[in-house]
Amino acid sequence: MKDHLQMKAGLLLSVLGITAMLCMGGRGVFAEDSASAGKASEDIAAAGKKFLASLDDTQRGKVVFDFKDAAQRKRWSNLPTGIVHRAGLRMGDLTKAQRDAVLAVLAAALSPQGYEKVIEIMDADETLKKSGGNNPMFGRDEYYVSFLGQPSTTDPWMIQFGGHHLGLNITLAGEHGTLTPSHTGVQPSIYELEGKTIRPLGRETDKAFALLSSLDDAQRKQAILGFQMHDLVLGPGRDGETIQPEGIKGSDLTEKQREMLLDLASEWTGIMNEAAAKAKMDELKEHVTDTWFAWSGPTEKGAAAYFRVQGPTVIIEYAPQRLGGDATKHIHTIYRDPTNEYGAKWWKS
Amino acid sequence: VVEIVTSLVRHLPRLLVFLAFAPAVFAHRLDEYLQATLVAIEPEGIRLEINLTPGVAVADKVLALIDSDRDGTISTNEATAYAELLKRDLSVQLDQHTVGLKLAAFNFPSESELRTGVGIIQLEYSIIAGSYPGGAHRLTIADRHLPALSVYLFNAALPKSASVQITAQKRNENQSLGEIEFTLNRPANSPKEFGIIASLIALPVVVVAAMVNSKSVKKA
Numbered sequence A: 001m002k003d004h005l006q007m008k009a010g011l012l013l014s015v016l017g018i019t020a021m022l023c024m025g026g027r028g029v030f031a032e033d034s035a036s037a038g039k040a041s042e043d044i045a046a047a048g049k050k051f052l053a054s055l056d057d058t059q060r061g062k063v064v065f066d067f068k069d070a071a072q073r074k075r076w077s078n079l080p081t082g083i084v085h086r087a088g089l090r091m092g093d094l095t096k097a098q099r100d101a102v103l104a105v106l107a108a109a110l111s112p113q114g115y116e117k118v119i120e121i122m123d124a125d126e127t128l129k130k131s132g133g134n135n136p137m138f139g140r141d142e143y144y145v146s147f148l149g150q151p152s153t154t155d156p157w158m159i160q161f162g163g164h165h166l167g168l169n170i171t172l173a174g175e176h177g178t179l180t181p182s183h184t185g186v187q188p189s190i191y192e193l194e195g196k197t198i199r200p201l202g203r204e205t206d207k208a209f210a211l212l213s214s215l216d217d218a219q220r221k222q223a224i225l226g227f228q229m230h231d232l233v234l235g236p237g238r239d240g241e242t243i244q245p246e247g248i249k250g251s252d253l254t255e256k257q258r259e260m261l262l263d264l265a266s267e268w269t270g271i272m273n274e275a276a277a278k279a280k281m282d283e284l285k286e287h288v289t290d291t292w293f294a295w296s297g298p299t300e301k302g303a304a305a306y307f308r309v310q311g312p313t314v315i316i317e318y319a320p321q322r323l324g325g326d327a328t329k330h331i332h333t334i335y336r337d338p339t340n341e342y343g344a345k346w347w348k349s
Numbered sequence B: 001v002v003e004i005v006t007s008l009v010r011h012l013p014r015l016l017v018f019l020a021f022a023p024a025v026f027a028h029r030l031d032e033y034l035q036a037t038l039v040a041i042e043p044e045g046i047r048l049e050i051n052l053t054p055g056v057a058v059a060d061k062v063l064a065l066i067d068s069d070r071d072g073t074i075s076t077n078e079a080t081a082y083a084e085l086l087k088r089d090l091s092v093q094l095d096q097h098t099v100g101l102k103l104a105a106f107n108f109p110s111e112s113e114l115r116t117g118v119g120i121i122q123l124e125y126s127i128i129a130g131s132y133p134g135g136a137h138r139l140t141i142a143d144r145h146l147p148a149l150s151v152y153l154f155n156a157a158l159p160k161s162a163s164v165q166i167t168a169q170k171r172n173e174n175q176s177l178g179e180i181e182f183t184l185n186r187p188a189n190s191p192k193e194f195g196i197i198a199s200l201i202a203l204p205v206v207v208v209a210a211m212v213n214s215k216s217v218k219k220a
Helices: A002-053 A057-063 A096-109 A112-131 A202-214 A217-223 A255-269 A274-286 A341-347 B002-010 B012-019 B022-027 B056-066 B076-088 B111-115 B191-219
Strands: A144-148 A157-163 A166-173 A176-178 A182-186 A191-193 A196-198 A292-296 A306-311 A314-320 A331-336 B033-042 B045-054 B090-094 B102-107 B121-129 B135-143 B150-156 B164-171 B177-184
Touching (some): A002 A166, A057 A144, A096 A112, A096 A157, A096 A166, A112 A182, A112 A196, A166 A341, A176 A274, A217 A292, A255 A274, A255 A306, A255 A331, B033 B135, B033 B164, B033 B177, B045 B056, B056 B076, B076 B090, B076 B121
Antiparallel strands (some): A144 A157, A157 A166, A166 A182, A182 A331, A191 A196, A292 A306, A314 A331, B033 B045, B135 B177, B164 B177
C-alpha cells in the first residue's frame, strides 16, 4: 500500500515536473512569437501613420473609413477599377513619396515574398496595359489604398489594397493579423521585365502540379473531381459562404504529401508577415488531416486546371479563366478563412 | 455552338467597339452564362441560391428574356417573371419525388451592369420551408435553363447544423445536373417534439383538473 502511494506520488511529481518544464520551455517559444507579432504590429502601425502624415486633409478624409464601415470592407473585386469602383486613394493620384509610403505599409504588413508577389501582379497589369494599346483600365496607377480605422497596435484596423487581380484585406488587431478574405490573380501569368521572366503565381502553380503528381492512382481517383470547374466557387462577393469539402482528405495523404499540401497553402498564408503567417500555418498544421485537396481539369504539368485546398480554417481556390484567351495565362485565386473573415473573431462580439 | 456564333454575329458591332480595348474583354465573362448554384441544407429547410452572370456576348439573349417591354430597365414584375421562368427550367427531386420551388428572394443589377459581363443576378428559392423527416435523403437538381449558353457550378453549402451531414455529391460533367446525398439526425426528443408530447400529456390532466374544479364549485 505504502509502495503504491509512493509510486503515485512519484508519478504525480514527474507529471508536475514535466508540465513545469514544458511550460517554461513553451514560454520561451510563445514569448518569442509574441515579441515577433508585437514588433510586426508596431512596424505596420508606424508605417500606416507615416503614410497618413504624408497626406493632406482632403486625402486623409478619402483614405480613412470607419472600422465598422461594412460597405467599404466588402468593396473589393478581381475586376479592373474601371468596372468595379474602389474607394480610397488611387496610386496614380499620389506623389512619388506618398506612393512609396503606401508600399512601405505593404512591405511592413507582408512578408518579402508576399510583397514581391503583389508588386509582380501589378507589373503584370502594367504589361497588360501596354500590350492592349495603353488601355486606361489597367496598369500600376489603377490600384487603391484605404484604411478602416486608424493605425494602432491595440485597436483593430484594416488595410485594403487592390485593383485588377488584387484584393488584399489585411485586418490587424493587436498582435493578431489576417489576410482573409483576399484575392490574388494575374494576367498575363508569365511576362518579361528587365530581362527577367516573371511568374507572379508560378510557385503555387508548380507546387500544385507537384502535389498532384505525387498521388498514386487510388489517391488521384479521390482527388480529381469528375466535372469541369469554370470559375471560383467562393470568389469575391461570396463572403460568409462555405461549401462541402471534396477531393482527397489530408488523412488519406502520406506525411510527405501533407507537407506538400501545407507548402502549397503557404503560398497564400505566407503573403502576410512572418509572425501572422506562422500563426496561420500552425493552425493549418493542427488541422492538416482534415484538410482536403481537390483537382479539376487536365493533369499534364502546366495545363489549365482548377484546384482547391479546404480545411476547417482555410479555403483556397485557384481557377484559370477561359475568358477569350489562353486560360493558363489568366489566373484567379481566392484565400478565405470561414471562421475568421476580416479577423472578425478578434473584434466582433 | 451555333447559337453562340449566331449571337456573336448579331452583336458584332457592339463586340467590335468592345474589342477596341482587347484586353478588357478578357477581364470579364464573354460568351458564357455562368449559373452558380449553392444548396443550403439545414434541419429547418432546404434552400437554393443561384447566382447568374451573363457574359458580354450573351447578355442580350438573357436580357431579352428579362426586359420584356424593352424599356432598358428591369421592373419588379419582370424580375419576378424571369425568376419564375428559370424555376420552370429547374427540376428538383427529393428522395425521387418531385418537389416544387418557391421564390424566396431576388436581386437584379441594372441592365447596363448586366451588359458589361460583371452584373450578377441573385435568386433564392425555397425547396422545403420548415421541418422534414430525419434519416437519409437524396436531393437531385437538374438545371435546363439556356443550356446552349451556360456553364454551371453546383455545390452543397457546408451545413451550419451538426445534425446535417452531406455524405456524397455527384454531378454530370458540366454540373448542370447535381445530386446530394445527406442525412439529417433529428434527436429523439427534440425541444419541439418534447413540447408537443408534454402538451399531449398535460392536456388530459388539465381537463380532469378543470372538471374536478367545476364540480367543487357547483358543490359549494
